[in-house]
Amino acid sequence: MSTTRKCPICGKPRVAEHAPFCSLRCRDRDLVKWLDDGYAIPGERAHVPSPKDEDEI
Structure with missing residues (x-):
């Protein structure tokens, strides 16, 4: 079994x-996957305020 x-x-x-x-190519491919939401961290979705929410403040 290889340890590499x-x-x-x-x-x-x-x-x-x-x-x-x-x-560098593989490193950049990984970065693009993160930026295009190809990876996700498990958890509840964050609340993103809509413009309507800002009017109520």
Whole structure:
């Protein structure tokens, strides 16, 4: 069994410069997934006030 950890995006061996990824490309792909709501942290949805809510204050 190999003890080398793999890139979570493509499965290639990690590179220290881009850890925990193997390349800048995989690092950027992960960032885009976060920015496009591809990942989610479990929990209740936060209340986002609507413009109507602000008029009542």
